[in-house]
Amino acid sequence: MNNRLPPRWLVVGLMMFPQIVETIYSPALTHIASQFRVSDGQASQTLSVYFLAFAVGVVCWGRLCDLIGRRPAMLAGLLTYGFGTLLALLATQFETLLAARVILAFGAAVGSVVTQTMLRDSYQGSELARVFSVMGVALSISPVLGLVSGGLLAEQFGYLGVFSGLMVLAVVLGLIASWRLPETRPETTTRIALWPLACRMVRDGGLWRSALLVALFNTMLFGYYSLAPFLFAGLGLSASEFGYSGAVLAVATLLGSLLNKHLLGKGRQSLSLIRLAASLALGAGVAVWASQGSLWFLLPMMGVVVAFGIAIPNVLSQALLAYREVAGSAGALFGLAYYLLLSLGLAMAALVQDLGLLLAGCGVLAVLCSGRRST
Structure with a gap:
């Protein structure tokens, strides 16, 4: 087994991959509704179906990365994603x-759970929180790549242009991962039965709050990708103009990630930052x-995205501290929980x-949930 650290740029690309897959698709929702003669609501439902399959994929690839290794699981997931795109x-x-x-959502899930598992293999403690924060800074460009490229492709070539772009992404990522991705699975990885682990995690109230x-x-972030295309259309704006809103959200994500990194460096605890993010999300x-x-709604939407950039690295870095010996399987079950909840949202x-109603409701629940976290 090769325990080399994976190249940082490759880890960034693989972690961005699922988000790019979803955001590049959003500008095509209006085209899909028109082309397939379905309602706006039915077109938006493709997002909830996506995350339902994504949740199942997280379990599969997370479990497999403990059983067969991180690298083989990643390559198999990318291949599955490519087939779904075709x-x-x-x-x-x-x-x-x-x-x-x-199918493509099931495959794309590998970029989330296996990449996070590789990071947990390679870093620990406060260093892991800082790495997740740095990843958040890098991820701030993914809405730009996704929404802008998706908007341009949808404007010029319709939804087929978007899926062609996704196919190119599948090929490129598969080739690079085959060439440069090392194996990081520790020798101490414990191959336990999934059911006892699931029972242990179900009884962990703090873990459920983290998943929620x-x-x-x-839900706040992807709710924007799901509903905003129709808001933009109602304002007389095009799919490409909606795509350019990704640049605005990318600035907000970058600000949130940099602010989170700064506050962690000043000694602020992750739990207090999660509470701060929840309050900001509610107000925004x-x-x-x-x-x-x-169109002025984009300004407070930036506040929601700043909150996202603060909250997510801190929740993810704290969630599975008690499950390091089974990081892949525990990450799979944790991912299953929050992606099922996301699909419902x-x-x-x-x-x-x-x-707006969706964001306000999620903000209320986030404040209540973060306030119940143990100190």
Whole structure:
């Protein structure tokens, strides 16, 4: 086994990969609704289906990375994602497109759980929190890459252009990972049965609160990707103009990540930063609800994204400290919990079709949840 640290740039790319896959798709939602003759709500439901399959993928790849190794699991997941993207390109029925989204989401999940597991293999303690924070800074460009490129592709070539871009991404990532990705699985990795581990984690109240917080902050972010295309269309703006909003959100994510890194360096504890982020998200969400009749809603939306950049690295770095000996399997089950919750949140978003209401509701729950965390 090779315990070399994976190249930082490759880890960044693989961690950005699932988010780019989703954000590049968002500008095509209006095209999909038109092309397949489905409602806005049905088109938005492709996001909740995506995350439901993503949750199952997290369990599969997380478990496999303990059993067969991090590198083989990553390569198999990328191959599965590529197959799903090819099927989406060939789809002529909405049901086929949904099936393709399920397959590619299942494969794309490998970029989340296996990458996080490799980081937990390689770093510990406060160093791990700082690494997640640095990853957050790097991830701030993914909405730009996703939304801007997705907007341009959708504007010029429709949804087929978007899925062609996703296919290119699958090929490039697969080739680079085959060439440069090392194995990081520790010799001390324990191969325990999944069911006893699941029972242990189900009884962990703090872990459930962490899963709910991750789901809530992601629901706020991906709720924007799900609902904002229709807000922009209602304001008479194009898919490419919606795509450019990714630059605004990227600045906010960068600010949140840099602020989080600064506050950690000043000695602020992760739990206090999570509470700060929850309060900020609530206030900004209410402001979005009050202003979403105009493009000015992007300003408070930036506050929501700043909160995301603060909260997520701290929740993820603290969540599995008691499960290091089974990091892959524990990460898989933890991911299953929060992605199932995220899928539920996005299903609710598709039903209510009101971004401000969604953000405010998630903010209230995040404040309540962070306030109940033990000190």
